[in-house]
Amino acid sequence: MLHFAKAGVAEMPTLSILIVNYNGLRFLAECFASIKKHVSCSYEIIVVDNASSDGSCQFIADNYPEVRLVASTINTGFTGGNNLAGEHARGKYLLLLNNDTVLLSDITPAVAEFDDPAVGALGCHLVYGNGTLQHSFGFEHKPGRLVLFWLLGDIFRNFAPAKLAETDPAEYARTQAHVAWVSGAFLLTRTDLWQRLGGLDTSYFMYVEDVDYCKRVAGAGYRVEYFPGARIIHYGGAGRAWMGLRALQNTLRSYLIYTRKNHTARHVLFLRIALSAVFVARAMAYGAIALVRRSSVHREKSGGFLQAAAELAGVRKTA
Numbered sequence: 001m002l003h004f005a006k007a008g009v010a011e012m013p014t015l016s017i018l019i020v021n022y023n024g025l026r027f028l029a030e031c032f033a034s035i036k037k038h039v040s041c042s043y044e045i046i047v048v049d050n051a052s053s054d055g056s057c058q059f060i061a062d063n064y065p066e067v068r069l070v071a072s073t074i075n076t077g078f079t080g081g082n083n084l085a086g087e088h089a090r091g092k093y094l095l096l097l098n099n100d101t102v103l104l105s106d107i108t109p110a111v112a113e114f115d116d117p118a119v120g121a122l123g124c125h126l127v128y129g130n131g132t133l134q135h136s137f138g139f140e141h142k143p144g145r146l147v148l149f150w151l152l153g154d155i156f157r158n159f160a161p162a163k164l165a166e167t168d169p170a171e172y173a174r175t176q177a178h179v180a181w182v183s184g185a186f187l188l189t190r191t192d193l194w195q196r197l198g199g200l201d202t203s204y205f206m207y208v209e210d211v212d213y214c215k216r217v218a219g220a221g222y223r224v225e226y227f228p229g230a231r232i233i234h235y236g237g238a239g240r241a242w243m244g245l246r247a248l249q250n251t252l253r254s255y256l257i258y259t260r261k262n263h264t265a266r267h268v269l270f271l272r273i274a275l276s277a278v279f280v281a282r283a284m285a286y287g288a289i290a291l292v293r294r295s296s297v298h299r300e301k302s303g304g305f306l307q308a309a310a311e312l313a314g315v316r317k318t319a
Contacts, residue, residue, distance in 0.1 A: 013042040015111060016091030016191065020081030022050040024099035025059055027235065032064060034103040034232075041108055044068060046088055047099075048081040078184070079200040079209045086191075086199050094194050096187040096210075102233040110188060110230040120222025121189045121214050123182020124230035125172055133169060134234055137179040137226040141211050141258055143271040151278045176226035180218075184210030185234040193222065201257075207247075208254035215262065242297060245304040252308055272312045279309035 017035060021028065035045065048070045049057050057071045070084055082096055093114060095107075113119050126134040139145065187210055197216050200209045214224045243251075252275070259268050283306035290298035 011090065013044045013091045015039065015041055015043040015093050015095055016086075016089035017043055017045045017095045017097055018082050018085035018089065019045065019047045019097050019099050020050060020078055020085065021047055021052060021056050021099045022075060023052045023054045023056065025052070025054040025056045027100040028056065028059065029063075030102050031097075031099055032067070034101075035097075038103040038106050039108075040106060041111060044089075044091060046070065046085040048072060048076070048085045050075040050077070050081055077202075077205040079202045079204050079206070083199040083202065086194060089191060092191055094189050094191050096184055096189075098185040098234060098236075100235040101185060104231045104233060105229070107230045110227050113225060113227055114188070114190065116223075118223045119225050120193050120217040120220065121182060121187060122225045122227050123179075123188070124186045124226075124232060125228045126183055126185055126232055126234045129233055129235045133172065134236065135183065136172065137176060137182045138211075140180040140215075141208065141255070143259055143263060143267045143274075146255055146271065147274040147278060150275060150282075173228055175228060177223060179214075179224050179226050181211040181214040182224060182226055183234075184213075185236070186230070186232055187213070189213075189217070193217065193220065196220070201261075203257050204254050205250055206254070207251045208258050212258055212261070242301050242304075245300075245307065248304055248308050249311065252312060272314070276309040276312040279305045279312065283309065 017039070019031070032045070035043070045064075045066070046068045047060060049060075050072055051074055057069065060067050060069050068088060070088065072081075072084070076084060086094060093111060107124070110122055110124060113122055123137055126136040128134050197213070197220065199213075201212050204212065217224055255271065255275075256268065259271050283302045283304075286298045286302035286305065289295060290302055
């Protein structure tokens with residue numbers, strides 16, 4: 001069951017800001033304040049709350065009557081939540097904005113990039129809460145690249161051309177007119193294009209759905225652009241000891257969905273075999289570190305990667 005609260009907004013605002021919230025009460029006030037400060041065009045905010053238990057809905061209703069709230073009794077995920085919000089959007093453009101973000105600069109120049117009819121999707125410069133660089137755009141998610149990423153980690157990021165998209169600060173200082181994807185933490189797109197493409201693919205619960213959407217944007221003949229003139233904080237998972245088993249499982253499932261959609265059965269098989277081998281090696285390494293350091297975090301990592309490897313290999317069914 002859904003509850004939809006309408007707010008008094010312009011009939012056709014320039015921008016519809018879509019925010020999916022799940023127990024993000026601690027982020028909302030700062031996020032909303034930054035929107036008010038840094039969005040100078042006409043806009044509406046549509047929040048889909050995915051069955052939060054932290055009082056988020058009441059907080060929004062009590063303090064932000066201008067926000068259009070859709071309260072869901074089930075967790076529809078990032079994809080389902082954004083698609084639901086998009087159904088109620090009236091703006092010329094859509095901005096997918098994570099609830100744990102803070103706009104740091106006026107985004108009007110980013111919106112103005114869409115004066116070029118070739119631009120279909122646009123991302124901005126993301127940083128973590130401590131100001132360090134966050135990956136904001138990147139290359140195609142090819143199976144070999146994904147395996148190398150997990151095999152070599154930060155070492156792989158230091159090799160060209162990987163470093164150009166992921167770690168080289170100089171590349172983040174200039175507009176990238178042709179990138180494979182931009183982060184869904186801040187993703188601007190045309191409303192008519194969003195509708196034509198059917199929004200995000202709900203096969204993905206979370207992760208890689210932004211990569212998938214950008215690929216479909218490019219496939220429709222539009223350009224995906226990274227624009228450094230807009231800058232935001234995206235708190236994300238910064239500071240956590242590791243991503244956690246559930247996040248790892250969701251990431252892997254999204255990899256497989258994306259690979260099945262865009263590559264051959266051989267590529268899917270390669271990804272399963274190669275990644276499972278890499279994850280077994282990681283599990284062994286973390287297990288050894290856990291014994292030496294008596295680290296519960298490394299022990300948890302070891303078990304998590306071993307379980308993920310078994311799921312990839314088909315030895316263990318996914319939860």
